[in-house]
Amino acid sequence: MPSQKSPFAPIPPGSSEHYSDAAYYTKTYAGRLEDVAYYVDLAVQLGGEVLEYGTGNGRIALPIARHGIPVTGIDASRPMLDDFRERLAKEPAEVQTRITLREGDMRTTKLRKKFPVVLCTFNTILHLYTHEDLAAFFARVQAHLAPGGRFVVDLSTPSLADLAHDPDPTRERKMPRFRHPRLGLVRYGERFAYDFMTQIFRVTMRTTPENGAPEEIVELTQRQFFPQEFRHYLQTAGFEIVHTDGSFTSAPPDDFSEVLIFHAKRKTKQFSDPALRRDETKK
Numbered sequence: 001m002p003s004q005k006s007p008f009a010p011i012p013p014g015s016s017e018h019y020s021d022a023a024y025y026t027k028t029y030a031g032r033l034e035d036v037a038y039y040v041d042l043a044v045q046l047g048g049e050v051l052e053y054g055t056g057n058g059r060i061a062l063p064i065a066r067h068g069i070p071v072t073g074i075d076a077s078r079p080m081l082d083d084f085r086e087r088l089a090k091e092p093a094e095v096q097t098r099i100t101l102r103e104g105d106m107r108t109t110k111l112r113k114k115f116p117v118v119l120c121t122f123n124t125i126l127h128l129y130t131h132e133d134l135a136a137f138f139a140r141v142q143a144h145l146a147p148g149g150r151f152v153v154d155l156s157t158p159s160l161a162d163l164a165h166d167p168d169p170t171r172e173r174k175m176p177r178f179r180h181p182r183l184g185l186v187r188y189g190e191r192f193a194y195d196f197m198t199q200i201f202r203v204t205m206r207t208t209p210e211n212g213a214p215e216e217i218v219e220l221t222q223r224q225f226f227p228q229e230f231r232h233y234l235q236t237a238g239f240e241i242v243h244t245d246g247s248f249t250s251a252p253p254d255d256f257s258e259v260l261i262f263h264a265k266r267k268t269k270q271f272s273d274p275a276l277r278r279d280e281t282k283k
């Protein structure tokens with residue numbers, strides 16, 4: 001059978017390199033606990049089966065499953081999913097049965113199932129760079145969202161100071177030495193570059209092992225969305241925003257919000273013409 005070609009650009013290095021070393025990812029984000037608590041509470045409160053886009057190595061999905069809720073996780077990174085499976089193998093049998101993993105692109109993966117809760121966590125949405133990427137993904141969410149279901153997506157807000165960083169490679173931001181799970185003691189530095197027209201922020205991370213092994217350079221690219229722009233994307237993709245949090249402690253959004261968490265549901269048809277509205281109610 002001829003292979004089906006995806007109409008989308010392949011997943012770029014900036015969406016995959018940072019996720020190629022799951023042990024390093026786990027160490028880097030070990031202290032990030034507020035979003036885990038937020039999503040566990042939300043899943044317990046909403047109570048239905050969860051579909052998580054960008055499930056990674058289960059940082060959020062696993063704690064949700066431990067609370068008795070089945071989770072289907074989609075991710076494009078095989079190293080992250082392999083690590084998730086290894087972690088899952090150490091869990092009690094009932095937790096293992098609650099997790100279903102699928103390797104795939106969030107823009108195209110089709111599941112023959114609908115979910116009352118669809119999550120897109122920890123900036124995964126920032127790996128969708130173009131209007132076409134977003135439209136394709138939101139169409140997938142619409143297709144997988146059960147009637148009356150909730151779609152929740154979080155994203156970091158653009159930091160104007162970060163976007164204004166000088167991309168000059170000699171201006172690397174040096175970080176304290178640390179012990180890397182694979183490379184031992186390392187020196188580490190980051191460079192930042194923001195492309196004005198595409199609104200893509202590029203972080204170039206350079207890790208230099210102290211033992212003389214070759215340095216590693218990894219890129220992370222994230223689309224930047226300004227709050228009103230993202231609202232507009234959701235609304236034009238057929239979602240109604242029911243609630244927005246400005247932190248994982250559920251504070252309302254304000255000028256200092258470093259994250260926005262949008263809660264949306266499928267928009268119900270609305271007609272501005274009263275005659276049309278009457279026709280619709282007759283059906």
Ligand SMILES: C[S@@+](CC[C@H](N)C(=O)[O-])C[C@H]1O[C@@H](n2cnc3c(N)ncnc32)[C@H](O)[C@@H]1O
Nearest residue numbers: 015054055056059075076077105106122124127
């Ligand atoms: C910041 S991580 C979040 C992982 C996990 N949810 C967590 O909170 O730790 C973003 C994830 O999105 C995945 N990803 C990036 N682009 C993707 C795409 N087009 N389709 C599916 N997954 C993608 C990456 O592989 C990565 O695991």
